[in-house]
Amino acid sequence: MKWILVAAAALYLFGSFKRPVFFAGLLAELVYLALRGVELGRLPLIGPHDTLVFFSTSIALMAVPFFYTPPLRDSDGFSWSVGFLAALFALLALPFPSFNMPLPPILRTLWFEFHVALAFFAYALFGVGAVLGGMFLKDRARAVLDLQYKAALVGYAFFSASMVSGGIWGYYAWGTYWLWTPKELWTSILWLFYTLYLHIRLKGAQWERMVAWAGIIGFAVTLFTYLGVSMLMKSSHSF
């Protein structure tokens, strides 16, 4: 079944400057996720393989509304850049085995699925924001920076909702809405960083370059929170 994922990555990587090819890649990835979901009987959100595929699909999915905005309607560069990001994470998923174990009892709750799915939608929007930040630094089109703000704001809303659902789940599962673990510390850092981003924008037009850079650095913090903490630090949140 992994050939579907390889096909999706190839479509993103070699053809996503053409919108129909990008959509074909997204469709292939959605089919792969749906097949995994049917096989497991739940959302595939456990382990590095499934989370990387979910992340990759989320990036492509969250980029779609931006295709129809006036500044990006004719931009092949944007669709190729988000296609490249989606392909990168789809390819990173390939070497990892896909686990078919039943869910441990502690993860068998809707709060867990909300928590993880919303976090990945947020991560994806932060990725889209980073791409838009790069485009602004290259072309200095103010409209693109406004789109970066929208991506970050919606991503921030998803991420906040993910933290709230994680807190509720934590209270029912562990007796506390907060634990001092590396993942929770970095989750707070990421949330605070995007709070910082949203407030830097209030400083005015002379801070535009800083805002664009903050959107790019924010995605680096996102990747460390998702992948870095799981790989470099011991945490109950490791995939």
Added chain:
Amino acid sequence: MLTKIYDRLASLTLGLWLIGGVCLFLGIGSFSGGGAEGSSINDMPLFAWLRETPVVTSWWLWLTIACLALLALNTVVCSIESLRNKYGRTNFLVLIAPQLMHLGFLLIVLAHLFSAYGGYKQVMQVYEGSAIGFPDGERVQVAAITAAAGPMGMMTDFGAELRYGAPGNEKSQTIRPNEPLFYKGVGIYVKDVGMVPERTALVEIHREPGAGCALAGALLFTVGNVVLLAVRRGK
């Protein structure tokens, strides 16, 4: 002098530096022993941990708390200034949405303060037929401990049936992962069970006095965030 301090506290730049400071110190903490998984910081109320831990280990947390305290003050003053300057001059929803988010943030900080002061956690191993005693003499009876295993031998479900309440008005509830019993202001959670040689359960008792405040803050923050998204839509 007071006006100068007030103006400083109402500064957006100060807020940005403080958010940056909290990020920096939490980042340092994540690499230090204190914030590591399994650290004793999660086994006792935060203020008790801070009292007992040498500053050489906990300095990052002291600095985080200092930055957060100033940030809370900065948030209050900035909200007051925003309401004062923009009231009647802008759409009410545009004005109120960020303030709801600020209020939500402040409630969440307050919730952490309550939990840091009055939180409680106790881990115990209980046997089938034994009881969990409360300081007022009440007892919660562990009536049964159950477990179910999947085809590969992995535990797929487990729980403990608890009986509580005055004689004649006894109630019973089975606690499972994600399904604790809330009784007399504490939560009783089952973490693990063993079936041989005796039926035992690892149980945790938690008191989280900030939980209600944190939920209220989270709801206010979410409402503010949704309103902000709605008013910024299409702009």
